[in-house]
């Protein structure tokens with residue numbers, strides 16, 4: 633019997649050193665320790681022995697069982713270590729001091745200008761709000777002093793859902809909700825309403841180099857006691873000078889929008905010639921950028937704010953237009969094209 637144990641150990645040692653992978657080792661474990669394995673067979677042979685012999689032999693087989701199990705575990709650890717090393721060696725070298733790969737993606741130019749504007753307004757205490765793309769007729773028009781059949785609706789024809797809701801034709805559609813959200817803090821705590829809300833807008837529009845059915849705007853409002861047109865000019869000038877990284881002159885021309893009174897078109901000094909006149913600004917020295925105005929009393933009322941006590945300004949910055957101006961994009965359709973050739977050349981220059 634003792635010889636059998638010695639032979640079995642020898643055989644096991646030979647097999648273990650020849651075994652080169654984890655799966656084969658598993659087979660060896662079954663061959664020796666499994667229900668029909670060689671060690672288990674030895675135990676079965678005990679039935680032919682005397683009681684005294686059974687005791688010593690049983691002990692030896694148990695020791696053998698432990699030894700076999702330990703050896704297999706040890707070999708298993710060895711093999712796992714080797715397999716891991718092999719895997720690691722097969723991996724490409726990673727140098728932490730290398731600059732990031734140039735193949736990574738880039739932000740869309742509209743995202744870039746949106747983020748720049750948000751950063752500037754945030755630093756001036758404005759909250760950045762997100763608003764749904766699907767809105768009601770009330771939010772998009774009625775609450776903005778544009779009743780049914782008002783001619784101003786013609787320019788804002790958009791896409792209607794079967795339930796009567798619509799895809800917002802301008803970010804002004806969020807104004808009513810913003811006033812309602814912040815009015816209590818304004819009245820009870822004296823906190824001015826200062827919010828911007830960038831968003832995607834839609835219009836039923838024939839597309840060409842300057843028109844798209846999908847574009848981005850960023851609306852901004854500020855409401856408090858004694859807000860005047862000079863507050864509007866200050867905030868716009870500061871924001872635009874930051875975004876364009878140069879001192880920007882602004883001017884206001886009268887403009888009509890039913891939700892502001894008075895309403896303006898805000899122009900900025902030409903980015904190319906600085907105001908001297910060049911082909912880009914049609915020799916006027918000015919570029920039209922952002923409609924704005926003092927919020928109409930009816931609009932404040934619809935938002936639950938007393939126009940006798942509070943005033944405010946609102947503006948609707950065309951983010952798409954801003955991105956085109958900042959990055960010299962000539963055709964608006966390139967921005968929605970998904971063409972990486974056009975879109976991946978812009979980087980955040982912050």
Ligand code: DAH
Nearest residue numbers: 802804923924925946947948
């Ligand atoms: N919502 C207007 C549009 O898309 C733009 C606009 C004009 C927004 C005047 C304003 C504003 O906030 O005061 O045509």
